[in-house]
Amino acid sequence: MAIFFFTFFLAIKPLTAGKYAAYVIDAHTGQVFHAENAHGRVHPASLTKIATLYMLFEALDQGRVKLDTKLKISAHAARQIPTKLGIPAGSMISVKDAILALVTKSANDVSVAVAEHLSGSEAAFAQQMTKRVRQLGLKSTLFKNSSGVPNKQQITTAADMAKLLQIVIRDFPNYYKNYFGRKSFTYNGIVHANHNKLLGKVEGLDGGKTGFICASGFNISTSTIRNGNRLITVVMGGETSRWRDQRVISLTNKGFTKFKKRRLDPEFIEQSDLHELQNPRMPSEEPLQQADDFFPDELPQIKHVSYPQSTQTVEARHEIKSLKNMKNIKIQRTKKKEENRGEWGVQIGSFKDANQAHMTAAQLLAKLPEDIEGQVSITHANRKQGNPYRACLIGFSKEAAQRVCYIIEKEGTPCLPFQNQKYRQEKIYTAMNIR
Template sequence: MVGATFMRAAVAVLAVSLLGAGVAEAASKKKKSVRAKSAVTRSVASTGTWHRGYSHIVVDANTGRILDADNADALRHPASVTKVMTLYLLFEQLESGRMRLNTPLRVSAYAAAQQPSKLGVKAGSTISVEDAIQALVTRSANDVAVVIAENISGSSSSFANLMTRRARQLGMSRTVFKNPNGLPSPEQVTTARDLATLGRAVQERFPKYYGYFEARSFQYRGVAIRNHNRLLGRVDGVDGIKTGYTNASGFNLLTSVKKNGRYVIAVVMGGKSAASRDNQMVALLNENLGKAQSGRQMVARMSGPPQGASADEAVAPVALVDETPAAPKTIPVPTSSPRVAMASAVADVVSTGSIPTPAPSPARPTQAVASAPAPNAPPVGSAAPIVPVAVKTVAVARPSQPVASFSNQPGILGTLSFTNGFVSDASEAPAAAPAQRAIRQQVQVASAGPIEIPRQDAENADQSAAPRSGWAIQIGAFGSEADARAQIAKAQQKAGSALAKADAYTEQAVKGSTRIVRARFAGFDAESAARKACQALKRSDFGCMVFRN
């Protein structure tokens, strides 16, 4: 009896243990399945996403030692720092003799249609290699970057593939390029560490051409274009190299310092503003420069072509390939600081709100055409109708000397230049006289959240209104009337007192087939009043440019 009882108890214990093991195994399999599913989800979600955040690195280039780093290997977007690689490949062409500084580079319609910041080169024209180098270093010209790419590889996409291959050969293991200028693309990524490698490579291999990065200004057709890099002249020993900004990347800066035998490369990515980025870089240099080794370089110099580079050599000139720009991807605007990114002669900025798609470049025959088409005529073989463009000429007072005045903050789409003594818009160059639209009532905004702008009389305003006189300011250029008015409304909310007597208006301009709408305030009786308004706007994180009508 007792034996039977023990036997039943043993069987019961065994059954419970087997049941528990089965449950545990099932739970384990379920957890593994969940982990596997989440891993797949993460992998899918990571494609096409924007990589935001701050990172920096400070490298002693004499020893290769990392002096300071924060998220140095995290993926970030390079923005206009991309152009350092574009120039690296152009310097290769110069070093090999395939190009010279006076070699003319042909401008395609696709290149001319790039978004600002830009030099404003015209389709069918040429620009010399030396001017192209300086345009990238100072203006950070997106159009000229594409000109370089097309003249080396035939198309932007082929050139971007070459950029990525060269990055790998240099040891930039996490960098991928999709275009030569840094305009927004979720797939165009790099790291602070990779950019520091590029900063070393470009100056150690091309010391003859690296000096261009130290230029503080560039004279192009009689107009002085200032370098965006504000550390030049501010920090002793800084000799370059490149700034960058898009809404997704934040404010980036790649810097080189040589002082008292010390050689340091530093990178800051994801700054909240140009000023804070520069201040952070100065702080990093002040803290770490003294830690760097003084004397000769102990690590191998990157003075030769990387292994495998010879296989990428192409024979110039390269026939340009017709490129049709893809529709731009949606570019998110940070909710904490909904700044509208704009381009200027002051900072590397691109339009991040509503970006109009550039017109597709017309098909180009591989053989030279015997005679040039008449003005406004479609390309040979095109079925597109001829669209007449009305042109209105407005006389503008000639300035005493060709000097343009800019604000010292980023955020201006459009830059003023003077050609033959008349005022023009160098970065936009409208084909027709702009129509000014008066905003007849001020829009009051209650919050900084999403803003519903009512349709105002401005929509029906006389487009042929006479140009305004006196001093004025511009706070941006946009892809639609609604976007321009929304920015005006935000400016009135943030700096209402400074703009109380100003006349808010929008102005249309056309570049190629792309229409832009400028957001402006006029009616300032003196330059000092306009500058005071700009200062108030800049304190509220707006871009602002002062000009005289």
């Protein structure tokens, strides 16, 4: 058996065997701080499992599985090569334990169990996962399995892997916070340490994923937050795990050094990456849309609201059924602050209930300093499952949006700045001034 696996690994002739690539971006804006062979084709190895986790998080969000749902370990899953938990065929594992096994142990057997539960077979899951990530903007990625075990056709780029982690943090901030930073995972009395040895050793590094196969070299995708600013650093094709980790530390530190100079400065942003990275999460059943606004999938359903002209009172111009009790709200504000509105906003979360979305946004806005004036904006995506109501704060300058995210993230809430070029054209579902 050992000879078979050795021969199998040697038979893989990768597209760019262990070729080095690196990419560092601002997780909020997609601004590029470092790129080296970032769009060259490489093998993802176990970074594949970040996409598998995204599919699982989406299934949780849509109610198709729960954290206590049991996943069956099939004979195919049990036959996977290491690393794995080594669970016998016919055994069951909960979704929660599966998440932890993927994040920490990088368990190939568990990855297959997730794939088979969600799609019936691993092959079908790989096809669906490829389709999904391409909808999300990963144009150069092709999956043939759920775990990243050797397959010469399974390819990606450093830029796509950075974008993937960015999307996980954006779409599922709570799952990311609860699981990706775990240093260990205990299953059946055995403690499994996280393969990401940078956790707890690098200032602000709060999660990520490692990967290795002979064809790829040592890969890693990490997220680091300092002073409210978050960078995603990807290194592919490292010579050793230690070399890879040191490279991540160096690139991340350099990125934060450059942050003040380059943050939110469009002339430093690769425009193609900016367009794709700012595409919001889209329903999996809908085709990819070309968009020139921050909420492309929602614009057809948006109800127009006149931009308020009064400097004394403002109320929503159109009511939402679930917000009828709010339609008569009148709030005082000063003319001076009214004139300081900008075309930038920040997204702070997605919710199943419109009232919850509004109240969360309103509470966060109330915590901002008096010199920062904004509005609550709730947008609705026409989808039957998931969290259709997006909560945003709008009406900021880009400098204010940056400051708002810094303040909000200190409160423990993920925050994503965006520029709405059509803000003055009233493409807003509903907006209420609350100061």
